[in-house]
Amino acid sequence: MAFEITKELLENVAIYIQNGNDNELNKLFKEMHHADIAEVLEDISFEEAVYIIKLLDSETTSDILIELDEAVREKIFEQLTAKEIAEEIDKLDTDDAADIIAELSEERQEAVMAQIEDEEHVKKIEELLSYDENSAGGLMAKELVQVNENWNVLKCVKEMRIQAEEVKHVHSIYVVNDAGQLKGRLSLKDLLVASTRTHISEIYIPKVDFVHVNESAEDVANVMRKYDLEAIPVVDDNDALVGRITIDDIVDVIKEEAEKDYQLAAGISQDVEADDSILDLTKARLPWLILALFGGFISVSILGGFSDAMTTHYQLFFFTPLIAAMAGNVGVQSSAIIVQGLANDSLKGSLWKRLIKEVLQSLINGFVLALILMSIGMLFLKFSFELGITVAISLVTVIIIASIIGTFIPIILDKRGIDPALATGPFITTSNDILGILIYFSIAKLILGF
Amino acid sequence: MAFEITKELLENVAIYIQNGNDNELNKLFKEMHHADIAEVLEDISFEEAVYIIKLLDSETTSDILIELDEAVREKIFEQLTAKEIAEEIDKLDTDDAADIIAELSEERQEAVMAQIEDEEHVKKIEELLSYDENSAGGLMAKELVQVNENWNVLKCVKEMRIQAEEVKHVHSIYVVNDAGQLKGRLSLKDLLVASTRTHISEIYIPKVDFVHVNESAEDVANVMRKYDLEAIPVVDDNDALVGRITIDDIVDVIKEEAEKDYQLAAGISQDVEADDSILDLTKARLPWLILALFGGFISVSILGGFSDAMTTHYQLFFFTPLIAAMAGNVGVQSSAIIVQGLANDSLKGSLWKRLIKEVLQSLINGFVLALILMSIGMLFLKFSFELGITVAISLVTVIIIASIIGTFIPIILDKRGIDPALATGPFITTSNDILGILIYFSIAKLILGF
Numbered sequence: 055m056a057f058e059i060t061k062e063l064l065e066n067v068a069i070y071i072q073n074g075n076d077n078e079l080n081k082l083f084k085e086m087h088h089a090d091i092a093e094v095l096e097d098i099s100f101e102e103a104v105y106i107i108k109l110l111d112s113e114t115t116s117d118i119l120i121e122l123d124e125a126v127r128e129k130i131f132e133q134l135t136a137k138e139i140a141e142e143i144d145k146l147d148t149d150d151a152a153d154i155i156a157e158l159s160e161e162r163q164e165a166v167m168a169q170i171e172d173e174e175h176v177k178k179i180e181e182l183l184s185y186d187e188n189s190a191g192g193l194m195a196k197e198l199v200q201v202n203e204n205w206n207v208l209k210c211v212k213e214m215r216i217q218a219e220e221v222k223h224v225h226s227i228y229v230v231n232d233a234g235q236l237k238g239r240l241s242l243k244d245l246l247v248a249s250t251r252t253h254i255s256e257i258y259i260p261k262v263d264f265v266h267v268n269e270s271a272e273d274v275a276n277v278m279r280k281y282d283l284e285a286i287p288v289v290d291d292n293d294a295l296v297g298r299i300t301i302d303d304i305v306d307v308i309k310e311e312a313e314k315d316y317q318l319a320a321g322i323s324q325d326v327e328a329d330d331s332i333l334d335l336t337k338a339r340l341p342w343l344i345l346a347l348f349g350g351f352i353s354v355s356i357l358g359g360f361s362d363a364m365t366t367h368y369q370l371f372f373f374t375p376l377i378a379a380m381a382g383n384v385g386v387q388s389s390a391i392i393v394q395g396l397a398n399d400s401l402k403g404s405l406w407k408r409l410i411k412e413v414l415q416s417l418i419n420g421f422v423l424a425l426i427l428m429s430i431g432m433l434f435l436k437f438s439f440e441l442g443i444t445v446a447i448s449l450v451t452v453i454i455i456a457s458i459i460g461t462f463i464p465i466i467l468d469k470r471g472i473d474p475a476l477a478t479g480p481f482i483t484t485s486n487d488i489l490g491i492l493i494y495f496s497i498a499k500l501i502l503g504f
Numbered sequence: 505m506a507f508e509i510t511k512e513l514l515e516n517v518a519i520y521i522q523n524g525n526d527n528e529l530n531k532l533f534k535e536m537h538h539a540d541i542a543e544v545l546e547d548i549s550f551e552e553a554v555y556i557i558k559l560l561d562s563e564t565t566s567d568i569l570i571e572l573d574e575a576v577r578e579k580i581f582e583q584l585t586a587k588e589i590a591e592e593i594d595k596l597d598t599d600d601a602a603d604i605i606a607e608l609s610e611e612r613q614e615a616v617m618a619q620i621e622d623e624e625h626v627k628k629i630e631e632l633l634s635y636d637e638n639s640a641g642g643l644m645a646k647e648l649v650q651v652n653e654n655w656n657v658l659k660c661v662k663e664m665r666i667q668a669e670e671v672k673h674v675h676s677i678y679v680v681n682d683a684g685q686l687k688g689r690l691s692l693k694d695l696l697v698a699s700t701r702t703h704i705s706e707i708y709i710p711k712v713d714f715v716h717v718n719e720s721a722e723d724v725a726n727v728m729r730k731y732d733l734e735a736i737p738v739v740d741d742n743d744a745l746v747g748r749i750t751i752d753d754i755v756d757v758i759k760e761e762a763e764k765d766y767q768l769a770a771g772i773s774q775d776v777e778a779d780d781s782i783l784d785l786t787k788a789r790l791p792w793l794i795l796a797l798f799g800g801f802i803s804v805s806i807l808g809g810f811s812d813a814m815t816t817h818y819q820l821f822f823f824t825p826l827i828a829a830m831a832g833n834v835g836v837q838s839s840a841i842i843v844q845g846l847a848n849d850s851l852k853g854s855l856w857k858r859l860i861k862e863v864l865q866s867l868i869n870g871f872v873l874a875l876i877l878m879s880i881g882m883l884f885l886k887f888s889f890e891l892g893i894t895v896a897i898s899l900v901t902v903i904i905i906a907s908i909i910g911t912f913i914p915i916i917l918d919k920r921g922i923d924p925a926l927a928t929g930p931f932i933t934t935s936n937d938i939l940g941i942l943i944y945f946s947i948a949k950l951i952l953g954f
Contacts, residue, residue: 215696218696224696246664246674247668279755279756280539281537282539282752283752284752302732305729312758312762315766316765316769317840319766319840320837320841321840326841327841327844327848328850329845329853332868336868339865342837343830343869343873344873350826350830351885353822353826354885355885357821357822357825361818364821368818369808371821373800373804374825375803375824375825375941376797378825378828378829379799379937380793380800382933383792383796386771386929387771387772387789387792390772391770391772391777394763394766395778401779422790423790423794426794427797430801431801435801435808483829483933
């Protein structure tokens with residue numbers, strides 16, 4: 055059932071547009087899901103995409119627009135009047151509407167908002183725009199079904215029918231009191247089996263998960279995932295029900311968070327994809343490489359400072375990439391484990407316990423590796439014992455220190471409100487490279503005395 | 505509203521168990537969500553956890569058991585008889601039941617299955633066990649609400665009430681024909697507004713997204729995410745409706761996939777968490793470090809092979825960590841972008857186009873970095889021009905080759921059915937380290953002639 059864009063499809067679209075065959079285009083796109091149409095629009099020329107957006111009815115195009123890549127959507131909006139954009143916004147749920155409005159310039163925002171006819175809709179969008187986009191308020195939609203605890207099932211069903219008209223997916227029916235405070239929920243299943251004259255206060259479930267409007271998107275995701283929720287109501291400081299968040303938005307949050315962490319660990323500084331332009335890709339990659347280059351300069355200087363060893367113990371220099379690589383690898387391992395623990399909110403115990411654990415682990419890893427190094431090095435690569443023991447001791451020391459740094463930098467960043475994932479990748483590898491080389495040559499100097 | 509395990513709570517649990525105060529324990533856990541109870545059980549001693557599992561009713565404990573860490577669950581099951589496990593399984597939805605059964609030894613599986621009273625349940629679990637756990641069949645549950653297209657709304661609602669009894673969340677009502685083939689769906693909202701005498705065939709929506717039972721979990725996740733689905737029906741080769749997958753399972757798939765990729769990129773070979781035992785953590789980390797160590801040996805040998813340069817151009821050796829680090833960083837960047845593109849199924853265009861793009865990008869990055877290297881190196885670090893140009897040319901070459909390797913290794917692995925994420929992390933950094941150093945000294949030898 056997977057949709058695939060075929061060459062034939064794209065050719066047909068191009069021909070229909072060339073011939074102004076609007077009927078065929080309408081027919082073609084009517085059969086397609088808006089997410090698929092969005093994919094097609096990203097694959098054809100920009101002029102063709104604008105032609106199709108202008109052709110299709112705003113019910114469909116509004117759904118298409120939210121699926122488009124932000125960059126493409128921005129370009130298309132440049133071709134539309136404030137009134138045309140307002141028509142699209144009008145058709146969207148408040149959360150999607152607010153997301154799109156937020157992308158416009160302030161000037162354009164005002165112009166578009168002035169053109170939206172439904173004042174209620176405008177007010178709701180303005181409220182949503184006031185929240186941080188990475189908070190529950192920034193994720194939630196105002197569309198939800200809520201009933202008063204004092205109603206009976208008959209009145210409730212009647213009201214629900216009206217409210218359900220503007221809610222795409224009804225997950226739960228939220229129960230509020232006269233002050234609008236969240237009291238509980240009615241499950242659809244319960245409603246299906248209840249008799250019409252029952253009072254809501256008798257059948258509602260008072261236990262309901264909810265989040266506060268200022269809670270972070272990541273925390274909301276953790277709560278919804280843990281309790282397997284498909285929607286969660288959002289309350290304000292007065293416990294008043296102000297919106298609800300659905301799982302499809304959370305799926306995107308989880309995906310984006312994970313991709314961001316992954317990209318940071320890989321040394322890519324902004325959200326890029328393989329098919330972005332060379333310029334975008336370069337902008338995302340070059341800064342980290344420049345950082346690594348400057349790290350490289352430092353290691354060049356350190357090695358230069360130990361150049362005396364060149365004459366007496368030149369073999370030491372053969373091991374610098376090995377020591378640097380081990381330091382980098384160990385650091386990335388440690389920091390990745392901590393970053394995931396922080397993201398899943400699963401780190402327990404004191405910092406001291408963590409320090410001891412990390413050192414013990416590094417000792418085990420270090421001794422196994424040192425043993426392999428000594429035996430292979432002396433048996434096959436003909437190291438002198440002096441050289442072997444120097445490299446081995448350095449290796450163990452470097453592994454311990456690299457793992458401590460890898461563990462604590464993310465924890466410190468997180469405590470200071472900085473994304474701990476920044477600590478993984480090039481940052482950790484570069485600083486551990488430098489430190490590893492410095493430790494290695496310092497130990498060598500101590501043992502071999504050059 | 506976030507649940508937190510307090511010291512007080514754990515102390516109370518310990519005291520109640522010590523005193524055999526089952527009433528207080530029952531009261532305490534009755535108020536708690538099963539996911540929270542699972543967290544508590546993972547924080548207390550194993551004997552205490554078993555005590556509580558044996559104490560609480562199987563309705564609750566079955567839900568707790570599926571939330572537990574696999575290792576903890578396994579240990580608890582060792583303390584239960586086949587009959588006790590069967591009672592838990594009996595209470596679970598078929599998908600969770602099958603997941604848990606699959607963890608038992610074959611012998612234990614048979615013993616437990618023989619004890620489950622509901623034969624229908626056993627048959628369904630057996631069917632689910634026959635599918636690959638990473639396929640749609642492995643994810644789906646047999647619990648769903650389906651109605652025949654030939655029924656009217658009255659009969660439909662009546663049947664639904666019966667079926668809904670055993671379905672926790674009713675997302676969609678699936679419509680089938682007499683042969684059991686999936687024909688479409690009834691949305692709950694449509695049902696709320698329809699009159700009781702309408703025929704199902706008149707009101708059902710024939711357009712329905714579905715997946716085939718053999719489709720991969722990752723593909724199912726992509727489909728559900730793209731179309732914002734909360735549940736998706738699963739069909740077999742004959743288009744017969746055989747199950748449905750809900751979004752909460754997909755959220756876990758997305759999360760696990762992302763974490764796995766992240767861990768592989770960081771050089772951690774199995775699913776570990778910060779709070780796992782030192783042994784588990786070492787097992788997950790050491791193999792990659794050993795790989796990196798052997799890579800280190802190779803670079804030691806390569807450098808040894810160029811030891812002639814020690815006397816005439818010893819400064820070259822100061823740059824090996826810089827070159828190796830750049831090769832590693834560039835390789836990881838390239839492979840990460842490809843791995844994400846493959847995961848999201850968003851890689852388009854031919855391999856040749858990708859090659860050209862990667863080379864162009866590397867040329868830009870390489871030239872900028874080489875320029876910085878030359879200017880800073882000659883102005884501040886007093887490199888000779890000869891040395892500067894040698895390192896600069898090597899840098900550009902290494903960056904191009906590292907990015908090509910980083911791009912194509914994941915693509916090749918993916919084509920051969922191997923997880924492309926394996927290519928990121930230590931594997932790419934180690935091989936690029938080695939290659940980078942080899943290229944660097946080869947170019948140096950060519951230019952400087954030692």
